[in-house]
Amino acid sequence: xxRYHVSATVNGDExxxxxxxxxxxxxxxxxxxxxxxxxxxxxxxxxxxxxxMLDGRLVCSCLVTGAEVGDCAIETIEGMADxxxxxxxQQKFLDHAxxxxxxxxxxxxxxxxxxxERNPDPTETETRYWLAGNLCRCTGYDKIVRAVLDxxxxxxGE
Numbered sequence: 001x002x003r004y005h006v007s008a009t010v011n012g013d014e015x016x017x018x019x020x021x022x023x024x025x026x027x028x029x030x031x032x033x034x035x036x037x038x039x040x041x042x043x044x045x046x047x048x049x050x051x052x053m054l055d056g057r058l059v060c061s062c063l064v065t066g067a068e069v070g071d072c073a074i075e076t077i078e079g080m081a082d083x084x085x086x087x088x089x090q091q092k093f094l095d096h097a098x099x100x101x102x103x104x105x106x107x108x109x110x111x112x113x114x115x116x117e118r119n120p121d122p123t124e125t126e127t128r129y130w131l132a133g134n135l136c137r138c139t140g141y142d143k144i145v146r147a148v149l150d151x152x153x154x155x156x157g158e
Contacts, residue, residue, distance in 0.1 A: 011079025019066035048134030
């Protein structure tokens with residue numbers, strides 16, 4: 001079978017990998033690059049568990065092939081913390097108990113970070129709208145939204 005050689009930047013590091021034509025970016029991240037924080041929930045782009053940033057855009061990695069990401073910048077949950085220091089969103093998710101089983105958490109964190117990078121002062125409605133593509137079956141979303149809004153306020157210095 002034909003395998004493609006792909007060069008990309010993943011969490012700030014230049015990475016080369018081989019992938020099969022039908023292999024999704026999600027599968028490449030998990031199986032080839034051993035970055036298992038990104039989760040597969042639905043494999044159809046409906047749940048957001050596999051959310052990553054691709055050239056500054058929030059995407060479901062189950063809908064992108066690995067062969068498509070050559071020369072792209074990819075950011076996953078593994079790139080969110082600064083070494084051992086958690087990103088403020090990660091800390092607020094812990095502080096607000098905004099996770100239960102944790103399966104959706106990586107995708108929610110990546111999506112929330114993308115929101116705050118675009119809008120450092122979102123309303124509750126804007127936050128809920130932005131995160132609507134990320135399904136959580138455990139929390140009921142309120143603690144997640146509170147964690148995002150609290151992070152936004154902290155990052156603005158309030």
